[in-house]
Amino acid sequence: MRNVAIVGDGGHGKVIRELINARPDTRLTAVLDDKFRSFEAGKEWCTGPPEAISEVRRLVPDVLFLIAIGNNSVRKQLAERLGLKKEDFITLIHPTAIVSKSAVIGEGSVIMAGAIIQADARIGAHCIINTGAVAEHDNQISDYVHLSPRVTLSGAVVVQEGAHVGIGASVIPQLTIGAWSTVGAGSAVIRSIPDRVTAAGAPARIISSIQT
Numbered sequence: 001m002r003n004v005a006i007v008g009d010g011g012h013g014k015v016i017r018e019l020i021n022a023r024p025d026t027r028l029t030a031v032l033d034d035k036f037r038s039f040e041a042g043k044e045w046c047t048g049p050p051e052a053i054s055e056v057r058r059l060v061p062d063v064l065f066l067i068a069i070g071n072n073s074v075r076k077q078l079a080e081r082l083g084l085k086k087e088d089f090i091t092l093i094h095p096t097a098i099v100s101k102s103a104v105i106g107e108g109s110v111i112m113a114g115a116i117i118q119a120d121a122r123i124g125a126h127c128i129i130n131t132g133a134v135a136e137h138d139n140q141i142s143d144y145v146h147l148s149p150r151v152t153l154s155g156a157v158v159v160q161e162g163a164h165v166g167i168g169a170s171v172i173p174q175l176t177i178g179a180w181s182t183v184g185a186g187s188a189v190i191r192s193i194p195d196r197v198t199a200a201g202a203p204a205r206i207i208s209s210i211q212t
């Protein structure tokens with residue numbers, strides 16, 4: 001049995017808790033979130049602020065962590081702030097997801113119920129492949145990406161760091177979605193999308209750029 005501590009107790013955290021319960025080999029050990037002021041060892045799991053990881057480790061030495069925050073840039077900030085090593089994170093795959101044996105999934109990533117990851121797809125670290133999303137063969141998905149529910153990426157699509165593909169969007173083969181860009185819900189992407197823009201519609205067009 002793997003003991004799992006999640007960092008983040010919002011809507012996405014709720015879904016991750018259920019994923020942990022749905023697996024026969026994982027058990028929720030701690031829930032850490034900024035809303036908790038101090039560390040408390042509860043009956044079922046501990047609670048505390050994100051910095052309480054050392055207390056959690058003292059209590060449960062073999063614990064693995066998962067950042068359960070939906071926002072890609074907040075998830076990255078937290079992953080860096082906590083200073084954990086790669087091997088301190090767990091990768092969680094829902095029992096109903098279908099993942100090719102040749103696919104590679106990075107640490108801290110979650111593959112939700114009904115998602116499908118096809119042959120030779122590579123999913124980076126701390127990604128969310130949400131409910132029913134499809135990452136087809138040879139997809140190259142970088143760290144901190146979120147594929148929302150029912151997204152379909154066809155073959156050999158590249159999604160760069162921190163990009164968010166909105167619910168139900170589809171992307172035709174071999175395109176690139178740029179780093180920290182957002183694709184609107186229900187969009188049909190037929191041309192590559194540059195970094196740091198929002199694109200939406202069918203066909204998807206750039207509707208705004210993200211100021212840095």
Ligand SMILES: CC(C)(COP(=O)(O)OP(=O)(O)OC[C@H]1O[C@@H](n2cnc3c(N)ncnc32)[C@H](O)[C@@H]1OP(=O)(O)O)[C@@H](O)C(=O)NCCC(=O)NCCS
Pocket residue numbers: 130148149165166167182183184185186187198199200201202207208
């Ligand atoms: C694309 C998105 C990020 C744009 O949000 P926004 O920057 O606040 O943009 P606005 O709502 O001001 O809309 C700007 C324009 O784009 C259009 N637009 C927004 N989202 C669109 C979409 N998904 N498809 C087509 N057009 C869209 C609006 O109609 C509006 O057009 P107008 O200027 O002609 O009136 C947002 O609409 C969206 O689709 N988010 C995805 C959310 C999601 O899937 N979350 C998953 C959670 S698990």
